[in-house]
Amino acid sequence: MGFFKNQFANVVEWEEFRDDMIFWKWNNQEIKKGSKLIIRSGQDAIFVNNGKIEGIFEDEGEFNVDSDIVPFLSTLKGFKFGFNSGMRVEVLFVNTKEFTVKWGTQNPILIPTPQLPGGMPIRANGTFNFKVNDYVTLIDKIAGMRNSYLVDDVKIRITSVLDQLLMKWISREGKDMFNLQANASDIAKGIREDLDMQIMDNGMTITGFQVMSFNYPKEIQDMITKTASHEMIGNLQKFQQVSMTEGISSGKVQGGGAASDMAGMMMGMNMANEMMKNINQNSNQNQKPSAEKQQSAPAPSSAEGDKKPNFCPNCGTKTEGAKFCSNCGQKL
Structure with missing residues (x-):
């Protein structure tokens, strides 16, 4: 039994x-x-x-x-x-665990900007976190009609509205369109709040949202890099020197031609000018202490001042103790 x-x-x-x-x-x-x-x-x-x-x-x-x-x-x-x-x-x-999901824009998002009439094409990627927090709503809206529910189901719903939310919060918080990473935290915070409203009616909550990076088109990224190089170097002359050096070392300015000769001559002249400036600056610095030493040197005593030379410093005639040279009239 x-x-x-x-x-x-x-x-x-x-x-x-x-x-x-x-x-x-x-x-x-x-x-x-x-x-x-x-x-x-x-x-x-x-x-x-x-x-x-x-x-x-x-x-x-x-x-x-x-x-x-x-x-x-x-x-x-x-x-x-x-x-x-x-x-x-x-x-x-x-x-009951917290799920972590990677996300990324499938197509570039065109962000309106005055610099580009058609909009700035931007891609972004990052992660978001969520978990179940309301069993009653979960059963009422999803579990009552389905036998299972996957993370991919949530990801599909999130990514379907993510492009619009990125456009909304980038336009609102991204004051500098060429440096969105500086505003990534504020942008992510706004998107998290909006996404939480999206999945709250399914009994879940967004516990975190992160933007790892913003990606610009290659042309825009090259321009950003060049602008940063200008600011980092500080002046146009040095930027030209660095650009010329990079061109020769990379082979873009090749030897044997007029362009290479001109590049080498310009770089040599610039280097020579810099060297002369440094020499002059060092010379002036070395002369200043000598001049100050001469100015602060004590005046000769009366005994030293009364001593007469034996020969004229101008023509070499023997002076024999006279105050003036008998040959050229030089004061002794």
């Missing part, structure tokens, strides 16, 4: 568990006396009858339906099940 009795027992568990599955419904069967409920880590089990939640079980483990589950359900208002003919009830298993 015991053998036949156990034939009617069954196990209520998430048979098709997948990491990318948001919920899975155990239905199509009748819970018999002696059945067991198995709840694994990261799962909640919800007993549902005619779309109404009869009980929610959050603790992981293995439970006897007739001794652990039914007594609890019997305390709930309106519970009418017994085991005379089995308990016909659906059990919804919900994945």
Whole structure:
């Protein structure tokens, strides 16, 4: 008798568990006396009858339906099940973890900007996070009509409105269209709030939204890079020197031709000018202490001032102690 009795027992568990599955419904069967409920880590089990939640079980483990589950359900208002003919009830298993999804724009988004009449074509990518937070709404809007629900189902819904939200918040927060990354945090915050409203009616919530990068067309990116180089170098002369050096080293300005000779001559002249400037600056700095030393040197004593040279410093004639040279009249 015991053998036949156990034939009617069954196990209520998430048979098709997948990491990318948001919920899975155990239905199509009748819970018999002696059945067991198995709840694994990261799962909640919800007993549902005619779309109404009869009980929610959050603790992981293995439970006897007739001794652990039914007594609890019997305390709930309106519970009418017994085991005379089995308990016909659906059990919804919900994945309680937070899901992380990568996203990216499939086509460039044309952001209106005065610099480009047709709009700035921009691509973006990043991640968003979500989780189930309202079982009643989840059952009412989705689980009542579906036996399972995947992360891809949410991703499809999110990406269908993401382009419009990116355009909205880039236009609102992206003051500098050529440096959107600086406003990425504000843009992401606004999009997260709007996306949360989108999936809230399905019993889920957006817990995070991140913009990893904005990507411009190659022509725009080259212009941004060149502008940054100008600002980094600081003046046009040095930018020309760097550009010329890069051109020669990369082979764009090749040797043997007039362009290469002219490039080399210009670079040499610029380098020579810079060297002369440095030499003159160093010379002036070295002369300043000497001049200051001469200005601060003490005046010669009266004894030194009265001493007469033996020969004229102008023509070399012997002076013999005179105040003026007898040959050229030089004052001694």
